[in-house]
Amino acid sequence: MQKILVTGGLGYIGSHTVVELQNTGFEVIIIDNLSNSSLDVIEGITNITKSSPVFVKLDLRFKKDVEQFFDQHNDIEGIIHFAASKSVGESIENPLLYYENNLNTLIYLLKECKKHRINNLIFSSSCTVYGEPDSLPITEDAPVKKAISPYGNTKQISEEIISDMCSVSELKSISLRYFNPIGAHSSAEIGELPIGVPQNLVPFITQTAVGLRDYLSIFGNDYPTPDGTCIRDYIHVVDLAKAHVVALQRLLINKMNIPLEIFNVGTGRGCSVLEIVNAFEKVTDQKLNYKIVDRRSGDVVAVYADIQKANEILGWKSERTMEEALSSAWKWEQKIRNL
Numbered sequence: 001m002q003k004i005l006v007t008g009g010l011g012y013i014g015s016h017t018v019v020e021l022q023n024t025g026f027e028v029i030i031i032d033n034l035s036n037s038s039l040d041v042i043e044g045i046t047n048i049t050k051s052s053p054v055f056v057k058l059d060l061r062f063k064k065d066v067e068q069f070f071d072q073h074n075d076i077e078g079i080i081h082f083a084a085s086k087s088v089g090e091s092i093e094n095p096l097l098y099y100e101n102n103l104n105t106l107i108y109l110l111k112e113c114k115k116h117r118i119n120n121l122i123f124s125s126s127c128t129v130y131g132e133p134d135s136l137p138i139t140e141d142a143p144v145k146k147a148i149s150p151y152g153n154t155k156q157i158s159e160e161i162i163s164d165m166c167s168v169s170e171l172k173s174i175s176l177r178y179f180n181p182i183g184a185h186s187s188a189e190i191g192e193l194p195i196g197v198p199q200n201l202v203p204f205i206t207q208t209a210v211g212l213r214d215y216l217s218i219f220g221n222d223y224p225t226p227d228g229t230c231i232r233d234y235i236h237v238v239d240l241a242k243a244h245v246v247a248l249q250r251l252l253i254n255k256m257n258i259p260l261e262i263f264n265v266g267t268g269r270g271c272s273v274l275e276i277v278n279a280f281e282k283v284t285d286q287k288l289n290y291k292i293v294d295r296r297s298g299d300v301v302a303v304y305a306d307i308q309k310a311n312e313i314l315g316w317k318s319e320r321t322m323e324e325a326l327s328s329a330w331k332w333e334q335k336i337r338n339l
């Protein structure tokens with residue numbers, strides 16, 4: 001069995017990816033500092049896959065600890081690097097936290113990759129690198145616009161750092177630019193666990209429906225879109241997790257055309273905020289309290305992926321519907337509130 005290191009593997013996307021990796025036959029070792037996750041996630045993963053991943057509690061900001069980890073684990077064949085801070089708003093308030101956590105950790109990992117000749121790396125990038133697109137759907141060669149937040153900037157810089165390392169070492173990397181991941185595993189054993197007030201749409205909806213929030217604020221209905229609300233490409237987290245497995249397999253069998261390949265990971269379909277709200281009401285058969293409020297600063301009007309490249313080269317496309325994603329998110333929310 002090939003051993004894969006998953007950093008941030010107890011987080012939202014990481015945990016779903018660990019499940020898919022284990023189900024495909026990979027041996028997984030997780031590093032996480034639990035800054036945005038909990039040890040219970042290991043139980044959830046184990047219940048689904050009937051196999052427990054190895055877990056090492058470690059903060060990747062501590063270089064000595066990272067070095068020690070790699071000195072003790074010399075049989076890692078690939079790394080999927082999820083660990084990062086991900087709140088756009090928090091990054092504007094506290095940029096250094098983001099530059100430190102998202103860039104130093106990557107640099108320390110890359111040093112160890114070079115030292116231990118680990119040449120396969122998957123990086124969690126984001127559609128945020130595109131900013132406000134000039135045309136839709138957005139392809140991977142669309143220009144990367146000046147980032148509107150330090151968070152977005154860390155993703156742009158990370159891709160550049162990886163690219164630079166690919167050209168001077170044996171490193172091969174795939175950068176996956178995720179669109180908007182939503183939903184949970186169908187078993188409701190794992191899902192998204194936002195700390196505090198959720199920033200993202202779907203966890204805010206499920207927390208409102210469960211009674212934790214009075215109402216959902218819809219940020220603006222005067223955008224130049226058919227119903228006036230913003231458009232995004234919402235992808236089921238299980239489909240996203242599966243994209244990591246096929247990308248990893250491509251790296252491991254060395255089928256890369258160039259040392260750094262970049263893929264959009266979305267559904268290719270744009271969906272408005274009101275469409276999400278209406279679909280949620282339909283799949284859960286209940287009314288959702290919401291109010292239209294002012295626009296949220298920094299929101300782009302519309303963004304959705306061109307997924308042809310991932311489809312043709314990775315042989316991957318999303319399979320689950322937005323309704324399935326919303327229904328799984330709702331099942332997960334009810335489970336964690338003991339309903």
Ligand code: NAD
Pocket residue numbers: 007008009010011012013014031032033034035036037058059060061081082083084085086101105124125126127178179180181
């Ligand atoms: P998450 O916060 O649920 O998971 C990240 C995990 O990394 C957490 O478990 C956290 O405890 C851990 N972590 C953070 N800093 C660490 C450190 N210094 N050392 C060790 N562990 C650390 O986030 P997620 O939604 O699963 O996102 C995973 C990755 O995907 C991130 O890189 C994020 O930027 C990227 N991404 C997320 C989205 C999204 O909407 N969720 C979209 C695009 C890209």
Ligand code: WQD
Pocket residue numbers: 086088125126127128179180181199200201202204216217218219220229230231232273296299
């Ligand atoms: C989706 C839509 C909001 C909350 C963010 C990051 C991006 C990426 C994915 C990491 C928007 C609207 C939201 C609410 C609302 N993450 N909304 N009321 O902003 O597309 O992307 O997560 O890389 O970098 O910016 O996602 O879920 O916050 O918002 O009306 O309470 O829902 O205006 O149109 P976003 P989101």
